[in-house]
Amino acid sequence: MRAIVLTCLIVSSLLMPPWIGAATAPHPSLPGLPNPKVLVGQIGHVGGVFLDSQQTDPSTFNPILANSTASTGPLGYLFDGLVEANGKTTDIEPGLAESWTVSKDGRTWTFVLRQGLQWDDGTPLTADDIVFTFKVIYDKKIPNSAADVLNVAGHPIEVTKIDARTIQFHTVQPFGPFLREVGNATLIPQHMLQKAYDAGQFNQTWGVNTAPRQIVGTGAFVMTEYRPAQRIVYDRNPYYWKVDAHGQRLPYIQHVVLTIVPNQNALRLLFQGGQADSYGVRPAEYAAFQRGAKAGNYTVYDGGPSFGTEFLTLNENPNSGLPDYKLRWFQNQKFRQAVSYAVDRQAIINQVYAGHAVPEYGPESPADKFFFNPHVMQYPYNLQKAADALAEAGFKKGSDGTLRDADGHPVAFVISTNADNPDRVAIGNIIRQDLASLGMQVTFAPEAFNTLVAKLTDSYKWEGIVLGLTGGIEPADGQNVWKSSGSLHMWYPKQAKPATSWETEIDRYFNLGATTVDQNRRRDYYNQWQAIVAEQVPFVYTAIPFAYVAVRNKFENIQFTAFGGPFWNFPVIYIK
């Protein structure tokens, strides 16, 4: 026992400095739960309703099968992982596991569960549940994205139960993103799901047609009601494993009501009508919301740059059926750099995001405090530099104002985007004008999302596309985009062998990053990747909008961060 507590302290001092404060004070405990997780904050009281809202219905209540935010959002109230990310520091800290150790070779991880954990129906949570969870994740018949991520050089992670509270993970190679990815794997109860799993019915289990109380988890809340296209209602979980500094069991909030609406405008109306307590304010709406803050009794929090990226990419794929001369333009680094110099990012920031954005030149957002590399090549708006780069590559602007390549082909191509995204359409229009001033004849043709996906992943018949990708902290999650073999390596997907030396380099750094456990060395590898991407410009990045959230002034203990949002410490938030 003593040894376990000792490892816990050592681990915490190594990995998560802010947690130390709680460890030095007398540690609160609950009957049957000697070591609950302590959340810091002012001491509050239990009660009240939190009015949440979201666009579109969840597609499943099965946390293993859920992969859209419409499902993972509502399930976030119900399920936990072994470890979790701190919303403030973004570090990984203990969750259901109170401590962990890693062997010297970085291939064996040992986790110890908190003593006395219970599922929200009162059944004890043991190492068997964890073994079951991973058995399900690695089952070939169960399609889940966790299996794609928790995959080390093509091999699953070996999971062994040591005793009722101890569990060991063994990877064939050291696995860099291990802690973060294991934390993302939400634990499911064996006693509820074993039968369905054995019967081969797992994929149809815990669908949205399940009685809400059948969905058993470890989260702060339990689901009591689901009305399709209307709302989900939650109640406090009486078995929750987190406490406040006085040892009072959390969460403070008694009920959560999550209203489901069909579109963004309805979300806004809901918030303004007082039927929701928070709203993700778009940059263009920021000024209006700031003005209404006092009358509406809310605060608009500024999260700084968000994780999403918007970019232009040009087709370099020899299997695309594009004429050779066009491929030669797009495959030319100088050409892509010229395009990047010609994109007026400030105009995009002003017109699309009402000034609330920062220019972007590399693949990682500054929101990623750990992995972001600020020292990459930059392309501030400069038509002269763009013209110089084009001249260097043999392009000439004729007396008629048309840019032609060395063989006399006029530079004309089509840029597309998905028409349902107004921001992207606006960005595309600005880029078209910018490129026209270089003498390029760009046709901008927004089209249906599905059509765009078909071109990107199937027919490859496109010239330029304005697109966006959501991001996160862990760069390894982007391997499908960045490795030359990836199916979302848009400019030339599914390459058998990297076509260029810089793609070979990126592949190498991604493999190194995935198989290194030392986080500082991993950062060096991913810094190299960001530098290469900025220099080679396979994606012409545009701007990163700021994340704003309006929250009603009725809560205490909100510690807003860009990464965690206003509610990352939700259990300890209470209503004044």
Place this chain on the structure above:
Amino acid sequence: MIRYIVRRLILLGPLLIGITFVSWAVIQLAPGSTDYFQSLVLQYPQISPQRIAALRAEFGMDRPPLEQYLRWLWSIVHLNFGYSFAYNVPVAWLIGSRALNTLLLSLTSLVAAWAIAIPLGIYSAVHQYSAVDGALSAGAFVAISIPSFFSALLLLYGAFWTHLLPLQGLTSADFDFLPWWNKILDIASHLVLPTIALGVFSVGGLMRYMRTNLLEVLRSDYMKTARAKGLSEHTVIFRHGVRNAINPLVTLFGFELGGLLGGAAFVENVLGYPGLGRLVLEAVLKKDVFVVMGSLLMGSVLLILGNLVADVMLAAVDPRIRYD
């Protein structure tokens, strides 16, 4: 009569096969776009191609299109509507979870529309070219010209500034904590806006139908005869006039029965109403094929049955009509 009904019901089968086959073919032939599974890749960049193939195989969508259709048809014969790709639950449950809401709204707007339109139409016809008739006709043309999503937006705007009515949905956030009588009141207050948007704004067309039909009847010789017999004006208009003028409206009513579960995607989207229209629109955009096919099938059955009901009702109200 019964033989007629049975004959129509037997024809239902081939008709439905025709409708579903054409729908399936149209979905397959839509050019240039991918299926549901391929578009997952942009939403979850970490998904592997093997995963996408496995998902596609799970739903039998890796087989040739014609075989897919025949398998779907075979399961329909067994009353199995298949599974939704996006939700992985039976299509029947998905449609069932919204069908009651849609039915409720359709009924309230149907009742509102007919209850207002018929009396107004009669009044207009009887008082042809009076000031009230002119005003009603002008109002009718305005109502016909405003598309339902726009009327919904106007109503939403009004409700937002007056704070008199709830803005969206079918129930309030605290619905589950209310006593039963407040639950009824809550639903009723939520139904006002969509009912006006769908029902009241469709009064115009119906009213014009009623007016025109009745005017035609009022000019006929037997009306003169009725008056000459010395019948009271009330009896003349309601027993002889309206009963003869109502026939085309009965046919129209049959069509509306067919649309009861069709939903009204535009109004539902604007007012956040939890109905079928939203579900089906979403399924069409995502290419969630079985949901689309299931709702098409249901809509077709209802439309055919609605027509049958209308034909039977026609025979009931008009002794001149016989089917045997």
